[in-house]
Amino acid sequence: MKILLYFEGQNVIGKSGIGRALSHQKRALASAGIEYTLDPSATDYDILHINTYGLKSYHLARKAKKMGKKVIYHAHSTEEDFRNSFVGSNQLAPLVKKWLVGLYGMADHLITPTPYSKKLLRNYGLKQPIAAISNGIDLKKYYPDEYKEAAFRKHFHLSETQKVVICVGLFFERKGIIDFVEIAKKMPEYTFIWFGAVPMFSIPANIRLIVNKNHPANVLFPGYINGDLIEGAYSGADLFFFPSYEETEGIVVLEALASQQQVLLRNIPVYQGWMQDQQNCYMGNTNQEFEELIRQLVNHRLPNLTLAGFKTAQAKSITEIGQELKTVYQAVLQLPYDHQIYSKVTK
Structure with a gap:
């Protein structure tokens, strides 16, 4: 099993909580003995685990689905936590929600940090399996x-x-x-x-x-x-x-x-x-x-x-999170080929 961890815009949001989440994921996978790559041009991976929401993230997810790869979207962000942040965030929030739902809808499985954020995603109408897994701590x-x-x-x-x-x-x-x-x-x-x-x-x-x-x-x-x-x-x-x-x-x-x-x-x-x-x-x-x-x-x-x-x-240590991620990865690899998701992203 090999995972492609992807994080877009490291220079922009690398110092945020999401940026630290990627660092935690790398150490968590290493602690669980899971091979991973950070190279988005790689093709020898089994699962794309994507953390970000830009156009590059979108295109990489589409590419992975076309290749028949499994895709996990890590839902760090919601409309709710986008509000009251950047200039114009409240006006853009409904569009951001629509964009996030579209991206998350491409995934075979979602991961989000807490039961609370999982509930928000369910309220968005997302139907995929969702695992609530902490971002973890060293x-x-x-x-x-x-x-x-x-x-x-x-x-x-x-x-x-x-x-x-x-x-x-x-x-x-x-x-x-x-x-x-x-x-x-x-x-x-x-x-x-x-x-x-x-x-x-x-x-x-x-x-x-x-x-x-x-x-x-x-x-x-x-x-x-x-x-x-x-x-x-x-x-x-x-x-x-x-x-x-x-x-x-x-x-x-x-x-x-x-x-x-x-x-x-x-x-x-x-x-x-x-x-x-x-x-x-x-x-x-x-x-x-x-x-x-x-x-x-x-x-x-x-x-x-x-x-x-x-x-x-x-209870949320890196090693604990590594085992929780491993469980999700193993479950995703056993998921049947989803023609509906494939058709949606390859139109």
């Missing part, structure tokens, strides 16, 4: 490390006693960036750091203004940072606060859990079944609730849930 990479934590503190000139709240995400309204800054304004004694970046021309003017200058001095936007600094930030901060309004999973949440960090989330449907308030994380709904919870958490006035959170991450 536990060793995010295990707390004193050296990395010290490097993080030194880089941002933070004292050992300075309380720090972090978030990781693109500069999207959907991610809760406006709330993050508004809450920080009420807590000038704490440092708030938002890691992540996106081309500034692609986001609405109000978000550009917030990032460029309309934020208090205790809010930092250092851009996209990887390696020891971000790994040290995850475990070395006092709290990971992720006020996102919509996700298909949220790889950054898994990263924070693997870092054995306290986690504060907005109570949204995607977390149902794997994140539970006051069990492996804390949840809020309003800025007032978040403000109160942040003060309690960074001052250790609530039970520490990091061990329970780490156990959640363990």
Whole structure:
């Protein structure tokens, strides 16, 4: 069994959660002993596992079907999580949904990160088998490390006693960036750091203004940072606060859990079944609730849930995901030739 993993637009979205999902897939397949290639011109593969949604992805899927190959589409994106992101995203969202449904409809099998996103796909009318498989997490990479934590503190000139709240995400309204800054304004004694970046021309003017200058001095936007600094930030901060309004999973949440960090989330449907308030994380709904919870958490006035959170991450480790993907691949290879799908994509 050989898999062609395909990811279009690495230079554009490679730093997003989808980009990290591809990295996780490569390691997951390696851990399960599954041979794979990243070469889209290859022909000696059995299954095309495609992660992206551009024209090149579409044409490669058509080519694979013409060759009689099985196609798996990894449904990382939905209309819901496209909204409130880029300039014009809300106006384009219905067209994006139509495009996604067309692409996903070409597949023999779909994979999506959570039961919540699976439910969304079913509501789109998609009939193929759908597996809800986490994007996974590299536990060793995010295990707390004193050296990395010290490097993080030194880089941002933070004292050992300075309380720090972090978030990781693109500069999207959907991610809760406006709330993050508004809450920080009420807590000038704490440092708030938002890691992540996106081309500034692609986001609405109000978000550009917030990032460029309309934020208090205790809010930092250092851009996209990887390696020891971000790994040290995850475990070395006092709290990971992720006020996102919509996700298909949220790889950054898994990263924070693997870092054995306290986690504060907005109570949204995607977390149902794997994140539970006051069990492996804390949840809020309003800025007032978040403000109160942040003060309690960074001052250790609530039970520490990091061990329970780490156990959640363990269940979604790279090796676990590798075995789940292997199961889906084996099932797809046993699927009968689907003349209806073949005819649809070769017209």
